Amino acid sequence: MVKVILTESLAKKYTSGETQITIEANTIQKLFVNLNERYPGINKALNHEGISVVIDGEIFQDALYERLEGVSEICFIPRIGGG
Amino acid sequence: MATALKDFKWVGTRAVRPDGVEKVTGRAKFGADFSLPGMLIGKVLRSPHAHAKIKSINIEAARTLNGVKAIITGSDFNELPSEWVPAGEVQINFRDLSRSIMARNKVLFEGHPVAAVAATSEIIAREALALIKVEYEILPHVIDVEAAMSPDAPILHEDLFTAGVEPSPKTASNIAKRVDYSSGNIDDGFKEADVIIEKHFTTQPVHQGYIEPHATVASASEDGQCSIWTSTQGQYVVRAYCSEVLQLDISSIRVTPSEIGGGFGGKTTVYLEPLALALSKKAFRPVKMVMSREEVFRSSGPTSGSSMKIKIGARSDGTITAADVELKYQAGAFPGSPIMPGCMCALAPYNISNAKVVGYDVVVNRPKVVAYRAPGAPISEYAVECVINEIATKLNIDPLDIREKNAAKEGTRALYGPQFGAIGYIETLLAARGSNHYKSKLHENQGRGVASGFWFNIGGESCATININTDGTAELVLGNPDIGGSRASLAMIAAEALGIDYNKVHPIISDTSGLGYNFLTGGSRTTFAGGLAVNEAAEDVVRQIRERASKIWDIPEEAVTWEDGFVRPAGTNAGNFEPLSLADVAGMAAKTGGPISGHAQLNAQGAGPGFGTHICDVEVDEETGRVTILRYTVVQDVGKAIHPSYVEGQMQGGASQGIGWALNEEYIYDEEGKLQNAGFLDYRIPVASDLPMIDTIIVEVPNPRHPYGVKGVGEVPIVPPMAAVAGAIADAIGVHLTDLPMSPPRILKELNKKQ
Structure with a gap:
């Protein structure tokens, strides 16, 4: 099981206000599938302008196929560019 | 590792x-140094109006001018769907990008391209531009972010509805998006506070100020193969954007980057490249296009201006109990200001239990903003750092001490979600405190300010x-x-x-x-x-x-x-x-x-976040309002400095640009929305004689995810200067300024109010 941290606004809209949820998934791809099954529409909201995935504090720009064995926490942030 | x-x-x-x-x-060889045999010169016809409908464009007289080989207008570009699609590492709305580089039915800022010409000489190209007849219907315009958000503001895009609000709005708005982050309960947090400071801040759009204007040569051949030589921060990004905007196979485009005379984020997009390529595809001759400095100012992206409300509460021992931040960023003519990173960075250096950040992305009749060093972060962090300095003053606490007391460290959860790994923020505070600069004495009319800054690094x-x-x-x-x-x-x-x-x-x-x-x-x-x-x-x-x-x-x-x-x-x-x-x-x-x-x-993957702390000494001339930077020190955790001289150069360069942002730089528009200071004489960036030698202290807390410990350097140093300068001015004259730039007229006004 992986802990997923959501922003309050996402939580308000999709998870009845729960900002921390636990979910079963062995890859980020599967995590998205399982999240969307439990909270329909959340994937579209997460991916609107592109996201990065933070796995145990480390930002992954492209994490779809990252494996989650041994991972305890996931959160999502907008994709960061830079100047 | x-x-x-x-x-x-x-x-x-x-x-x-x-x-x-x-x-x-x-x-x-820089961008404008490149030439090819048979090359044509391309020039752009730009809108003289801030906001207008294009009723017609007549190119017949220009087309028949001897020496004119190709003309393009909006009708030469495909209409692309309005959607955010991946383009390499970033998401781009190519409809907006395409419309930004060549107007369609409306012009949305003064300088917006409406046509481009390729001719055998620059003189003929300019003559041809004068022969193109554009009939406009002038519309009301809006330049200021607060004015653009008002219900009766002129609307830039009839199909723009605010995202991020419930229920979804039914009427068009200039507010493209609302975003928010929060943790804990700010009401409870403010109840715990012994001191609360609430302030409104404004910052002006500022240009990246690269010395080399945009310059490109494009050559398309009859077999569909295209080559581009250009001044850019990313040749692969130029290729991807030209491919999308002109609907060409990626493999048909080869892009060669020239040496680059500065970019600072401003050359992460395309302006001339698709135009030169489209002209070359019509003429089947190479086309060279070089912007003048005036064109750079009128039509290439600055970073956002802003309007911000910051409220922070702290206990008498300096512990911050709550922060409430509202940010409104100008996006320019199309959505996409750096409001998200602005929101995420605003409070990132601190561990605050009760916090809320709300941000708005707002379109106005100015050029579309583009990245500028740590996009979005210097703006929001400026305002927050100023309030923290003011709280420190009110509580009579050293400004480095209050930062250390509340500093993020390994394990701190940032407001935007993740927990930090190996970060070196506190190390920068300790190094600043131990510096000779911080221990040195000041004299009359002089003041010292400090501020910190954060950027993600990628x-x-x-x-x-x-x-x-x-x-x-x-x-x-x-x-x-x-x-x-x-x-x-x-x-x-x-x-x-x-x-x-x-x-x-x-x-x-x-x-x-x-x-x-x-x-x-x-x-x-x-x-x-x-x-x-x-x-x-x-x-x-x-x-x-x-x-x-x-x-x-x-x-x-x-x-x-x-x-x-x-x-x-x-x-x-x-x-x-x-x-x-x-x-x-x-x-x-x-x-x-x-x-x-x-x-x-x-x-x-595994980029290490960057933190820095700056110390600034100023002297304020109370007769003229001029601020002289006496001494400036940049302290930054860089992970590991591979080449310390270059690292120091980045730290000094970022600080110099931030000092310009703090003291002088701003766009001045007239009542018709036309830019009045499109040149370096009137848009005042700091020159060598304006600044002391900027001292640097490199802190090295290695990034465990890099074999040499590298974290990234270039963006953090532009984040703290505005608040460091503001803090120094406040220390010198006893007034906490809130509006940038802190130019002599503004300082004099504050001094007069004080008297």
């Missing part, structure tokens, strides 16, 4: 830059090739334009990993055909991500060298070791052979399997 770094031979030294002689002798896609020559020298092929010294830093990593002399490594920047995709030079990523790729490519070379040595010695590959630039038998059982250098093995390459070439391609 290593967290405690060993001593290196090349990494950490101040090696001579490989591109130095080319640049000081004038041999280096990784991303990078490739590298190392070709080993038969004499043991190496060609290092890189895919990122060298803006801040990446040739040197990456060659040093290659030399270190290969165990050869740095001067034997020759770095070159490839065009898009020579390497796989590389994301652009930006996001403080090039030495971090490029360094990972170069290190892997070097490991590939070493693997091949061991394999060749095993053939030469006729022993198993695993019986060959690599150490300090030599292959050796792993032990006496492996055989009694003299060690071979890389040059020895490379000299026999043809006999052992052919050329030796190492390659790596990766998507770098």
Whole structure:
């Protein structure tokens, strides 16, 4: 099981206000599938302008196929560019 | 990967830059230096109005002018769907990008391109522009972010509805998006506070101010193959954007980056490249386009101006109990200000239990903003840092102490979600406190300010090739334009990993055909991500060298070791052979399997966040309002400085740009929305005589996810200066200013109010 941290606004809209949820998934791809099954529409909201995935504090720009064995926490942030 | 770094031979030294002689002798080719036989000159007709409908464009007189070879208008571009799609590392709305570089039915800012001409000379091209007749219906315009948000504001886009609010609005608005982050309960937090400061701040849009204007040459041939030579931060990004905007196969476009006279984020997009290519595809001759400085100001992106409300509460011991932040960022003519990173960075240096940040992305009749060093962060962090300084003053606490008390450290959860790993924020505060600068005395009318800053730093896609020559020298092929010294830093990593002399490594920047995709030079990523790729490519070379040595010695590959630039038998059982250098093995390459070439391609993860703390001393002339920067020190955690001189240069450059943002830089528009100061005479960036030597203190808390501990450098140093300067002015005159720039008239006004 992986802990997923959501922003309050996402939580308000999709998870009845729960900002921390636990979910079963062995890859980020599967995590998205399982999240969307439990909270329909959340994937579209997460991916609107592109996201990065933070796995145990480390930002992954492209994490779809990252494996989650041994991972305890996931959160999502907008994709960061830079100047 | 290593967290405690060993001593290196090349990494950490101040090696001579490989591109130095080319640049000081004038041999280096910048964007406008490139020419081709038969080349045409392209010029752009720009809107004289801030907001208007285009009723008609008549190009007939221009088309028949002798010497005119091609004309394009909005009708030459495909309409693209309005959607955010991936383009390399970033998401782009190509409909907006296409409409920004060439207007369709409306012009949305003064300077918005409405047509472009290619002709046999610049004089003919200009004459042709004068012959193009555009009939406009002028519309009301809006320049200010607060005015653009009001219900009766002129609407820029009838199909723009605010995202991020419930229920979804039914009427169009200039507010493209609302975003928010929160944790805890701010009401409870403010109840715990002994002191609460609430302030409104404004910042002005500021330009990246690169010395080299945009310049490009494009050449399309009859078989559909296209070449572009351009001044850019990313040749692969130019290729991707031109491919999308002009609907061409990626493989049909080859982009070669020139040397670049500064970018700072402003050359992460395209302006001229698709226009020159579209003109060349009509004329089948090369087309050169170079912006004037005035065009750079009127039509290329600055960063956002803003309006911000900040409320922070703290206990009497300095512990911050709550923060409430509202940010409104100008996006320019199309959605996409850096409001998200602005929100995420605003409170990132601090561990605050109760916090809320709300942000708005707002379109106005100005050029679309584009990235500028740490996009979004300097704006929001300026306001927050100013309030923290004011709380420190009110509580009579040293401003470094209040920061240390509330500082984020390893394990702190940022408001935007993740917990920080190995960060060096507190180390920068301690180094600042221990500096000679901070211990020095001030005199009358002088003041000292401090401020801190945060930026994420990123990784991303990078490739590298190392070709080993038969004499043991190496060609290092890189895919990122060298803006801040990446040739040197990456060659040093290659030399270190290969165990050869740095001067034997020759770095070159490839065009898009020579390497796989590389994301652009930006996001403080090039030495971090490029360094990972170069290190892997070097490991590939070493693997091949061991394999060749095993053939030469006729022993198993695993019986060959690599150490300090030599292959050796792993032990006496492996055989009694003299060690071979890389040059020895490379000299026999043809006999052992052919050329030796190492390659790596990766998507770098694990970038380490960057923190910095700045100290600024100023003197305020109470008669004129002029602020003189007396002394300035930049302290920054960089992970590991591969080339300390370049790292210091980044720190000094960021601070200089931030000081300009603080004191002088602003766009001045007239009542018709026309820019009045489109040149460096009237848009005042700091020059050498305005600044003291900027001191630097490099803090090194290594990034455990990089073999050399690199974190990224270039963006953090532009974040703290505005608040550091504001704090110093407040210390000198006793007034906390809130509106940028803190120019002499504004200072005088505050001094007069005080009297």
